[in-house]
Amino acid sequence: MTYISNSFANGVAMQLFMTSRNASSNQGAVDKIIELVRASTRQTPSTTDIYAPFDGAQIDTRDGNESDDPHLSIDAFNDARIFTGGGNDSIGAYRRAVISSGSGNDYITTDDKGVVDSGSGDDYVYGNSYMTVNAGEGNDEVRTDGYSSVDAGDGDDVVVTLGYSRVDGGAGNDTLIAVDNTADHSDQAGHAVLNGGEGDDDIQIGRNSVANGGTGNDKITLVRGGSTVEFARGDGQDRVFAADDFALAISGYSKNDVSVTKQDGNIIISFAGSQDTITVNLPDEKAIQLSFNDGTEMTINGADESLKPTFNVKWTSPEWTYAEAYKEFEYSTTNADYTLYEERLEINARMMSALRVNLAQ
Structure with missing residues (x-):
């Protein structure tokens, strides 16, 4: 069973709850939430929540105008494709996620083999091994395990990674660390x-x-x-x-x-x-x-x-x-x-x- 809550009065902007991981039955509900997100603005109280606990979720809330986009909290499973606009977004996904979070100060966590573009803003990105991260402009913090590629972009960035990784700090006074915490x-x-x-x-x-x-x-x-x-x-x-x-x-x-x-x-x-x-x-x-x-x-x-x-x-x-x-x-x-x-x-x-x-x- 899937149901949607769209209650602005109680401070919860929108929520999507699912009891099945079946993509074909749940993607339609996600699409309905996306329509509501695109129609909302930051005037909406609190944060918009999208919970999509199935593999292969497609979540794209971009509307071409990032200046009034709401703040989003998104959780998804494996192979998710998540694209957001402005707002300070919190995004979590499992393996092989593709995430682009637009402008705003975003918080992103994902598993291995993820591809993340956190856009402008002061962002935090965490992923496991084999990550590809473009942090964009802003004072960002990026943390990955080994075999990762990180472009920290302009700003005073912190990047922590492990072996076989490549890091480009870009312009700014950066702290770049590629060594484990053991002897x-x-x-x-x-x-x-x-x-x-x-x-x-x-x-x-x-x-x-x-x-x-x-x-x-x-x-x-x-x-x-x-x-x-x-x-x-x-x-x-x-x-x-x-x-x-x-x-x-x-x-x-x-x-x-x-x-x-x-x-x-x-x-x-x-x-x-x-x-x-x-x-x-x-x-x-x-x-x-x-x-x-x-x-x-x-x-x-x-x-x-x-x-x-x-x-x-x-x-x-x-x-x-x-x-x-x-x-x-x-x-x-x-x-x-x-x-x-x-x-x-x-x-x-x-x-x-x-x-x-x-x-x-």
């Missing part, structure tokens, strides 16, 4: 490619990964070895913290442009005729292998014995909510293990607090 050596902690783009970014990668800070003064943390940092002419003044040997791929400069100094336990790499610098925190028994576009290479050994063999890493998990952005730990370069250093809720507090308020409206 083991699994592949889930590596083989990721992170590009910070424009802005002062904070990037953390695991083993056998690639980090490119892009333009701006970036911080790059390498947890375990085998990784590569990419740096191009004009990228700014970057800092790299590493526990093990790593490669530094430099473009726009030649080997003859490079000057190396060691100061206060750090390696400072500078370039002739430029304000660009790379400051590296690396133990003395480790080394950086520099490579250039013309095929030449050079090796720089770690700093002197005075270098303290610890630095801080962010300990996080894709499953954590925005209320637990991440915790910061001290990483020991002597035994490659985590020890508790400082626990704190980190950046994004302002954005996520605003998101909670907007979703509650």
